[in-house]
Amino acid sequence: MAERSVAEPAGAERGGAEPPVKVGLHLTHQRRPEQDPVVTLDEQLDLVRRARDEGLDSVFAGQHHLAESFAHIQPLPWLARLAAEAGEMTVGTGCHLLAVHHPVDTAEAYAGLDVVCRGRSVLAVGLGYRAEEYAAFGVPPGEKVRRFTENLAIVDELWRGGTVTRDLPWVRLDEARLLQRPVADPRPPIWITANADNAVRRAARLADAWMINPHATAATVRRQLELFDAEREEHGRPPATSRPLMREVFCADTREEALERARPYLAGKYEVYADWGQDRVMPDQESFRMGFEALADDRFVIGTPDDCIKGLAVWLDLGVDHFILRTDWPGMPAEYAARSIELLAREVAPALRCAPRT
Numbered sequence: 001m002a003e004r005s006v007a008e009p010a011g012a013e014r015g016g017a018e019p020p021v022k023v024g025l026h027l028t029h030q031r032r033p034e035q036d037p038v039v040t041l042d043e044q045l046d047l048v049r050r051a052r053d054e055g056l057d058s059v060f061a062g063q064h065h066l067a068e069s070f071a072h073i074q075p076l077p078w079l080a081r082l083a084a085e086a087g088e089m090t091v092g093t094g095c096h097l098l099a100v101h102h103p104v105d106t107a108e109a110y111a112g113l114d115v116v117c118r119g120r121s122v123l124a125v126g127l128g129y130r131a132e133e134y135a136a137f138g139v140p141p142g143e144k145v146r147r148f149t150e151n152l153a154i155v156d157e158l159w160r161g162g163t164v165t166r167d168l169p170w171v172r173l174d175e176a177r178l179l180q181r182p183v184a185d186p187r188p189p190i191w192i193t194a195n196a197d198n199a200v201r202r203a204a205r206l207a208d209a210w211m212i213n214p215h216a217t218a219a220t221v222r223r224q225l226e227l228f229d230a231e232r233e234e235h236g237r238p239p240a241t242s243r244p245l246m247r248e249v250f251c252a253d254t255r256e257e258a259l260e261r262a263r264p265y266l267a268g269k270y271e272v273y274a275d276w277g278q279d280r281v282m283p284d285q286e287s288f289r290m291g292f293e294a295l296a297d298d299r300f301v302i303g304t305p306d307d308c309i310k311g312l313a314v315w316l317d318l319g320v321d322h323f324i325l326r327t328d329w330p331g332m333p334a335e336y337a338a339r340s341i342e343l344l345a346r347e348v349a350p351a352l353r354c355a356p357r358t
Helices: 037-053 075-086 103-116 131-136 141-159 197-206 218-234 255-276 292-296 305-318 334-354
Strands: 022-026 058-061 090-093 121-126 164-168 171-176 190-194 209-212 244-251 301-303 322-326
Touching: 022 037, 022 334, 037 075, 037 334, 058 075, 058 121, 058 322, 075 090, 075 103, 103 121, 103 141, 103 171, 121 141, 131 141, 141 164, 141 171, 141 190, 141 197, 190 197, 197 209, 197 218, 209 218, 218 305, 244 255, 244 305, 244 334, 255 292, 255 301, 255 334, 301 305, 305 334, 322 334
Parallel strands: 022 058, 022 322, 058 090, 090 121, 121 190, 190 209, 209 244, 244 301, 244 322
Antiparallel strands: 164 171
16 A cells, blocks of 8 residues: 655745754653652753743653553653743654554544644654553554554544544544634644654655654664655755754763763663564664673763864764753763753853854
């Protein structure tokens, strides 16, 4: 069955003046099981308020089901709660596991989130990589790409006010319509997260933008950006509406302090990723089973504000216009993340917004 590309939002072409650079956070709200969930919630909400007051532009959260090692609130209640604190910030998923969820539920639930956010939401969707999640929802591995693409087309059509008819094994719709549509006109941006080359090409064909993952090395991402742009051109699609980049970033007053504070928690995060099999879906034979220095090389940005500016500014020349920074990992003391956010917002974000772009 042919893929249905989601239609570009009206006025989405990126011609003319470059869009302003945005800098935001990825706050998945993961915690170690022994941590108090209410205390962690309050600490995370404080980070959101801090980011808001310091002028950051966005906050995103991801999704896993039956996750081992880390616990977290599912993104819909979490993001709805964040919206009460986020002010003018964009609120988005990064990502929603679309293939294991019913498209009508996704369309209605995230239309509701867009209302709560006053039209400032982003829906980033992805296939995921954990077999346990597909098994739990009864989705055969060989069907996940089809379900993903069909569900994406249904969400797009419903959000735009269309009348949708489908007869699929997992969804039957007879001239279905949404009365509760998103506030954003004609709909919120739809991004796709992707790791493997084929998934990057799929994002180019089907979405408004590729939400670039934080796991791959910079060299791999640069190569995949060429694939992404070529795929859009081949299929007659205009340039992406945005070029969002996720990165693991930690900022402190000295390079030594940044490394000391970030290393144990960021290393622990990637040990769990390796246990979950995240690196098995990475291109270029990347592996997370290595020492921290080797893992961090060309992948993480850790250091002083100047170090972080230098490490992130190189992406501007590749068209990145939305930096989504993860600077808080399970088990990290809240005051460490709070200081990193302050430095990123006060010194790094202004430099990125003002830097010349080619």
